[in-house]
Amino acid sequence: MIWLALRQFRTSAWTAVVGLVxxxxxVVATRPHLxxxxxxxxxxxxxxxxxxxxxxxxxxxxxARTVFGLVVTVAPALIGAFWGAxxxxxxxEAGTHRLVWAQSISRSRWLAVKLVVAGTATVVxxxxxxxxxTWWAAPLDHAAAAVYGTFDQRDIVPIGYALFxxxxxxxxxxxxxxxxxxxxxxxxxxxxxxxxxxxWIRPLVFAPRVxxxxxxxxxxxxxxxxxxLFGVGPSTLQPTTPDIPNAWIQSVRIVDAAGEPLTDQVxxxxxxxxxxxxxxxxxxxxxxxxxxxxxxxxxxxxDYHQVVTYQPGDxxxxxxxxxxxxxxxxxxxxxxxxxYRLRRFRG
Amino acid sequence: xxxxxxxxxxxxxRRWALRDCTLAVPEGxxxxxxxxxxxxxxxxxQLIVGLLSPTAGAVRxxxxxxxxxxxxxxxxxxxxxxxxxxxxTVADHLSLGAGLNSHRWDAAAAKERVERLGLPPRQKAGRLxxxxxxxxxxxxxxxxxxxxxxxxxxxxxxxPLARRAFLDETVAAATATGTAVVLSTHLVADLAHTxxxxxxxxxxxxxxxxxxxxLCATPAELERVVLDELGRATDEGSSQ
Numbered sequence: 285m286i287w288l289a290l291r292q293f294r295t296s297a298w299t300a301v302v303g304l305v306x307x308x309x310x311v312v313a314t315r316p317h318l319x320x321x322x323x324x325x326x327x328x329x330x331x332x333x334x335x336x337x338x339x340x341x342x343x344x345x346x347x348a349r350t351v352f353g354l355v356v357t358v359a360p361a362l363i364g365a366f367w368g369a370x371x372x373x374x375x376x377e378a379g380t381h382r383l384v385w386a387q388s389i390s391r392s393r394w395l396a397v398k399l400v401v402a403g404t405a406t407v408v409x410x411x412x413x414x415x416x417x418t419w420w421a422a423p424l425d426h427a428a429a430a431v432y433g434t435f436d437q438r439d440i441v442p443i444g445y446a447l448f449x450x451x452x453x454x455x456x457x458x459x460x461x462x463x464x465x466x467x468x469x470x471x472x473x474x475x476x477x478x479x480x481x482x483x484w485i486r487p488l489v490f491a492p493r494v495x496x497x498x499x500x501x502x503x504x505x506x507x508x509x510x511x512x513l514f515g516v517g518p519s520t521l522q523p524t525t526p527d528i529p530n531a532w533i534q535s536v537r538i539v540d541a542a543g544e545p546l547t548d549q550v551x552x553x554x555x556x557x558x559x560x561x562x563x564x565x566x567x568x569x570x571x572x573x574x575x576x577x578x579x580x581x582x583x584x585x586x587d588y589h590q591v592v593t594y595q596p597g598d599x600x601x602x603x604x605x606x607x608x609x610x611x612x613x614x615x616x617x618x619x620x621x622x623x624y625r626l627r628r629f630r631g
Numbered sequence: 632x633x634x635x636x637x638x639x640x641x642x643x644x645r646r647w648a649l650r651d652c653t654l655a656v657p658e659g660x661x662x663x664x665x666x667x668x669x670x671x672x673x674x675x676x677q678l679i680v681g682l683l684s685p686t687a688g689a690v691r692x693x694x695x696x697x698x699x700x701x702x703x704x705x706x707x708x709x710x711x712x713x714x715x716x717x718x719x720t721v722a723d724h725l726s727l728g729a730g731l732n733s734h735r736w737d738a739a740a741a742k743e744r745v746e747r748l749g750l751p752p753r754q755k756a757g758r759l760x761x762x763x764x765x766x767x768x769x770x771x772x773x774x775x776x777x778x779x780x781x782x783x784x785x786x787x788x789x790x791p792l793a794r795r796a797f798l799d800e801t802v803a804a805a806t807a808t809g810t811a812v813v814l815s816t817h818l819v820a821d822l823a824h825t826x827x828x829x830x831x832x833x834x835x836x837x838x839x840x841x842x843x844x845x846l847c848a849t850p851a852e853l854e855r856v857v858l859d860e861l862g863r864a865t866d867e868g869s870s871q
Contacts, residue, residue: 387731
């Protein structure tokens with residue numbers, strides 16, 4: 285059975301090898317220049333993390349960094365759609381399950397061997413891809429000092445995503461018995477679960493650290509936060525995110541000594557002219573408006589301060605292992621369900 | 632008996648595909664299962680090889696459950712349309728058969744059969760003709776040296792010459808090894824030429840099960856008996 289599984293997987297394996305060789309070629313060709321540029325910028329800046337040379341180095345390589353990140357992000361989706369979904373659905377569509385199930389092998393063993401062969405390839409391919417990209421991007425990631433910004437494109441979590449996508453594809457193929465619907469379900473399932481974990485589960489894994497600091501009248505602005513997907517909040521004071529290297533800032537709230545948040549009524553009463561007049565994103569605010577803003581924040585700051593919750597950079601690997609374990613657990617559940625469906629399958 | 636069914640029944644949602652099916656197949660018999668499309672032939676064969684589970688009744692294959700019989704490698708099965716892996720070569724299929732039936736596989740017989748039938752070992756199954764593909768699937772089933780061979784309309788898509796060649800091959804191989812065969816067809820002409828027993832299925836029920844030798848003397852007579860039985864089944868179905 286191992287021979288059959290390997291033989292059926294041969295084309296997929298070669299595709300992965302070609303893709304990995306292509307990525308490796310680009311990585312090996314460009315990494316030395318990247319390392320040299322990083323060293324030069326580091327030399328020019330010394331211990332100043334915000335010096336223009338480092339910023340220019342990061343900006344010059346933004347496009348390449350984004351593309352490599354996308355490759356790692358998309359790889360699990362491709363594995364789920366093109367390795368997982370057709371694995372069983374393709375057998376049903378071609379009727380070959382009736383050929384192989386008529387041999388002296390149990391369905392459970394048949395599925396187990398196919399899962400182990402393609403699952404191992406999934407782990408190896410994703411691990412190599414992630415390792416290549418992580419190594420290539422290391423100088424840029426070091427300069428950016430924002431490890432959580434590329435959390436799902438580096439190190440070991442892409443392996444968890446790929447395993448999950450693969451198992452989801454296999455299970456979707458087993459349920460639908462059609463390759464195309466299984467592929468579509470896999471992509472939708474991966475996207476949904478990734479958003480769910482990133483937005484709602486990951487922030488709950490470890491209690492964040494909390495730090496309080498006074499409002500800075502020079503840097504605190506006014507506006508609204510959020511995004512199109514999850515909604516834009518009401519306009520209020522917007523303190524500048526504190527500079528904590530490699531930290532994942534989870535929230536910045538303005539509260540009084542009793543912990544009560546700043547309300548719109550208090551803000552309007554203290555700063556009646558806030559939000560009026562020219563300025564905003566279209567251009568710099570006039571000096572008079574800036575001064576009014578400064579005075580407003582100073583007055584609010586007499587009773588209120590900002591509370592920052594964040595995950596420090598030294599928890600990065602805890603998050604990596606935790607998320608890998610989570611996706612590994614869900615993968616195991618999906619495989620268990622696939623076994624259950626297969627044993628009950630008749631017809 | 633190599634195969635026995637007792638009050639076997641299968642229902643798909645509200646529709647009964649097979650009911651009250653009691654049947655016994657002796658060793659070495661070649662049983663032709665005949666009936667119109669949708670009569671329940673495929674359902675019965677898939678119950679025998681464990682691809683379906685019965686709604687009621689029991690089926691015993693080689694004295695045990697269908698699953699156990701299939702795992703033992705003593706049952707060969709060629710499904711409808713003789714499915715094969717389009718991307719694998721003829722030689723790959725033989726390796727597949729050898730790997731999945733290692734304790735019963737007769738590699739020499741498989742190789743000899745493929746050579747005799749002119750199946751190119753390096754040809755991918757997807758590029759074989761329908762007749763060649765059916766012969767390849769039959770080779771996989773026969774090379775396990777089965778005690779029971781189950782064939783689900785193996786010649787349905789073949790031209791008359793290929794059909795005759797396939798059936799001749801099957802009978803010759805089964806007779807030489809004493810293998811019992813259960814094959815389904817909707818061509819009555821195939822029965823007289825090939826089978827020792829006939830089972831007529833219509834409307835999900837067995838209408839007739841008998842040894843051909845005791846039933847009639849000529850192929851024409853067999854055809855008349857079968858068609859009469861199918862006609863009666865149609866009349867009963869329309870009067871209900």
